[in-house]
Amino acid sequence: MRILLIGKDGQVGWELQRTLSPLGKLLSLGRQEVDLTELEAVRSCVRLYRPNVIVNSAAYTAVDKAEIEPDKARLVNELAVQVLAEEALKLDAWLVHYSTDYVFDGRKQAAYVESDQALPLSIYGLTKLDGENAIRHSGCKHLILRSSWVYSIHGANFPLAILRRAIEMDQIDVVSDSFGAPTSASLIADITAQMLYRVTWDQLLKESASGIYHLVATGRTSWYEYAKYLVGLAKKKGLPVKVASNKIFPVSADTYKTGAVRPKNSMLDSKKLCSEFGFVLPEWKIDVERFVNELVMPKPL
Ligand SMILES: NC(=O)c1ccc[n+]([C@@H]2O[C@H](COP(=O)([O-])OP(=O)(O)OC[C@H]3O[C@@H](n4cnc5c(N)ncnc54)[C@H](OP(=O)(O)O)[C@@H]3O)[C@@H](O)[C@H]2O)c1
Structure with missing residues (x-):
């Protein structure tokens, strides 16, 4: 099986390099090799490699900036994806793509x-x-795998931003009226690989499995509770956290002026994924603890 991974350097893409490699001959490309704003280059790339599976984890993810450069966001998130889909159809290849709770x-x-x-x-x-x-x-x-509140130790995300602030500041404000389930990039990449294995080898699932799936860790939290949990764990595991737990204050999302409006309920139900593929998804705290463990781990070099 020939697998073309586009977006190898993003949070999810980085983890996909690990989980997709045992499935077939993997070609992993980043923005340097294929820029999704260049539609003909995207087409030529697929035609050259002729994959059986295309996995696209690249996206225009600058949510606020998209409000001021909608054409660029559209080029990457819609038009390039359309090219990938057209080429996948011609090759009879699977296209794996990621989407978001922000569609709601x-x-x-x-x-x-x-x-x-x-x-x-x-x-x-x-x-x-x-x-x-x-x-x-x-x-x-x-x-099409829709997820929410994605994080990993590689990349720009909420838990890294909170921990940086917790180390530098005496008090922090965190939004308490938006809800979701933090989902690790590694969980998304693991599930992706298992789904691909199933749809490419399992006669029962072939083709009929095509569709949209919600993929999030289980449980529900607010950004505020999530931040408190993270900071507590970080302190326990020896990170030099300055902020005291009673100095993390809940605030409403409405107090922040952001370029883009965000949904207050980011909760996605993954039942369809679990029942069709037989997965048991972990509670969100499990991977968050693993994330903090990875951060505090002594670096060998
Ligand atoms: N992050 C979240 O909280 C979240 C939540 C729900 C769904 N999702 C979806 O999950 C998927 C993966 O997200 P992520 O968090 O891994 O995103 P990410 O860390 O921001 O990575 C996105 C990747 O896309 C690449 N990219 C952007 N524009 C490109 C272009 N014109 N040509 C080629 N590559 C380009 C980036 O390249 P550079 O490294 O060069 O910038 C980056 O490597 C996306 O579809 C996203 O919409 C994310």
Whole structure:
């Protein structure tokens, strides 16, 4: 099996390099090798490699900046994805793609299921939804995995930002009225590889598994509770945290002025994924603890 991974240097892409390699002959590309704003280069790349599977973990992920450069966000998150889908269809290849809770408006009280109506609040969310639709309408075999609150020790994310602030500052404010489930890039990459293994080898799942799946760790938290849990763990494990636990203050998301509006409910329901593939997803705290352990681990060099 020939696998083409695009976006190898992102949080999820980095982990995919590890989990996809036992599945076949893996070609991992970053922005240097293929820039998704250059649509003909994207097409030529797929035609040259002729993969059986394309995994696209690259995306325009600068949520606030997308509001001021919507054309670029659209190029990467929709038009390049459409090219990948067209080429996947011609090759009869699987296309694996990632999407987000930002396709929803966050007004639902319960966790979102795949069939809930998407109503993005931001340009980022809209371009990600348009990318999903481009894949669905292309007719190619696809796995679209929607996740939320993604983090890893490589990359820019909430837990790294919180821990930096906790080390430098005496007090921090954290949003307490937005809810979700922190999901590690490694969990996403592990599940991706297992899904691919199943859809490419298991006669029962072949083709019929094509579709959208929600993929998040289990449990529910707010950014505020998440930050408190992280800082507590970091302190226990010896990171030089300055902020006292009673100096982490809850604030409303409305007190922050951001370029893009974000959904307040980011909860996604992964039942469809678990029932169709037989997965048991871990509680969000498990990988967060692992993340902190990795941060405090002594560096051998
Ligand atoms: N992060 C989250 O909280 C979150 C939540 C839900 C869903 N998702 C989705 O999950 C997927 C993976 O997210 P992530 O957190 O791994 O993202 P990430 O860390 O921001 O990585 C995105 C990657 O895309 C690459 N990229 C951006 N523009 C490109 C272009 N024009 N050409 C080629 N590569 C380009 C970036 O390259 P450089 O390294 O050169 O910048 C980066 O390596 C995305 O589809 C995202 O929408 C993310």
